Amino acid sequence: MAMTYRSDPYDPKEAAYLSPQALDDAIATAEKAFAEAGDADTLASIKHLHLGDKAPISLARREIGSLPPAAKADAGKRVNTARQAVTVAYEARAEVLAAEAAQRVLREETVDVTVPVDRRPRGARHPLTLTAERIADFFTAMGYQISEGPEIEPEWFSFDALNIGPDHPARSMMDTFYLDAAGRGAASGLTLRPHTSSVQIHTMLTQEPPIYAVSPGRVYRTDEVDATHSPVFHQTEGIVIDKGITMAHLKGTLDHWAKAMFGVQARTRLRPSYFPFTEPSAEVDVWFAAHRDGPRWIEWGGCGMVNPRVLRACGIDPTIYSGFAFGMGIDRAVMLRHGVTDMRDMFDGDVRFPLALGTEE
Template sequence: MSGPNTSYDPVQVTPLNAEEVDRMVDAAIRAFAEATTVAELKEARLAHTGERSPLALANREIGALPPAARKEAGARVGKARGRVNQALKQRDEEVTAAELERRLATETVDVTLPAELTPRGAIHPITGMLDLVSDIFVAMGWEIAEGPELEAEWLNFDALNFPPDHPARYLADTLFVEPLASHLLMRTHTSPVQARTLIERELPVYIACPGKVYRADEFDATHLPVFHQVEGLVVDKGISMAHLKGTLDHLASELFGGVTTRFRPHFFPFTEPSAEVDLQCFICRGEDADCRTCGGNGWIEWGGCGVVNPRVLIACGIDPDVYSGFAFGMGIDRGVMFRNGATDLRDMVEGDVRFSRSLTGIAR
């Protein structure tokens, strides 16, 4: 059996030859210099410093040498790999900087050119209508009053002269909050704000109460379980039905352009006398028998109104022999439909900005 090879000369192993090692280094440096992008430099790095690169393969040959020859061969290959890595690092910095410069040059923005702006949002038509109605009343010298949406049953019904067996108190119409013994509910109208105002403020009172209300209604094209109202209340000395008519005529004219209102006898627990208020058709003014807006009769049902019931004044601690007042209320959502020709209330709660943009002329 022959012994180990102790006279193995590393110079005779081609990959470990000094000239061959220098050639590998030169080839690597040349490949790095020819790379002009980060991607090209990555390919050159894998080719000349990866596991299958010439220097990596030469390094593997060192293990086959006798112990006496390994030191010299290892030093030669180690220095060569160090030169290659140094050259790679330097070239990587140069290529990265050059590529950044090219990117900055190509992405330069001329700020003097017209820009295409991101499409802006739009005021929701209901919000716009609420703001417009509020502006009209503020311009008349009224105040805007607000109250909680979670309301006490007494303020929502009892203070407004609703008897205990009134149908509006049934669970089929009103959203009560458990436990029922708490007598809390989601307000069915903004009238509790009027009751709160009469209890808390000094007279006279001239307020408008816009806000969100809740009913146990179906969700369809003409009904929503959550919708919006605006109610008005005046309590002062010498207030009559004539003041109510003048106020509603002014509101209708401002909202719909020069139209008037009419009253039809009705009943509400909190007003006496009471009336349904109709809006003159702002499309045909009653002159088109085929008008789709009013059905050809020239009038559109708008809301309810009346003189404040003395029982409501007494419940709020006001002497009805000294003070009188009027109140009214109408739906904001229906007003948007009238004013803009919207046909489906569900469109107002879908959150599609295109719907809001399509309804122009809402906000001032």
């Protein structure tokens, strides 16, 4: 018959985990396991075996309740001493492993500052990107916004809103890529945008005048690839809609831009031309003093006063507002500024091309 603590004197042998030997063994086992842990993760993974709820020392603490009152105090002290010893061993090993990890990082990530390095850049940003950013910075400084739009557009944005009707010859002149052949000539047809003028339409539809915006971006036309043509190229088109805008404002803007792009000697001249979306319209030439064959006039782009029909299509009253628009090729600017003679050099993927031009970040 089992005896209760009221009639049975304290005998540690009846509490297996509470015996001094059991506690000493628990301490030794924990210290050995901690010492064998090779890294912080391993150490953390075995902590519960020696300090967790089911660890020998925790089980010993539970046995204290079965002891006579006179024995509980002594047993509690021994359990606390043992737990403290295991905790100290764990913390000491954790500190050692953390120090070793820090030293290992220092060794592995050490940089030998005495080793010679190749300071020649291994690549450069493409001159098309740099030129587009230069243009954007120029117009941003003048108070313009940078507008962007989709490269796939319904025909209404690419043509109809720009006063280029379904049967207008300009549609065939532009040699547009049609994504929906069945819809060609209809408002539902989709195109790869032949110009970033479609972005100007989006801008006028979503903003109230005054509007000062430029829209750089990639455009598509069915040109054959040669030294001066590509089916994919880049444009910057600008638009200003405000009260009292005239051709004089347009000419002053273009002159200022030309000097920023091609040097202080640059100037522009306008030659009468025709575009459905501007009236009057003009071709823009720029005087380029640094041309490889000597100073000369170079065709730069097109411009004009925004056609009142375009304003009406976008919900702007032409009796109150007027505006000008212009469009120039970014690729053309790169070729002029850097003396590039073959447009294909800008697209063939040779990483030496930007370096050859001396472009910088």
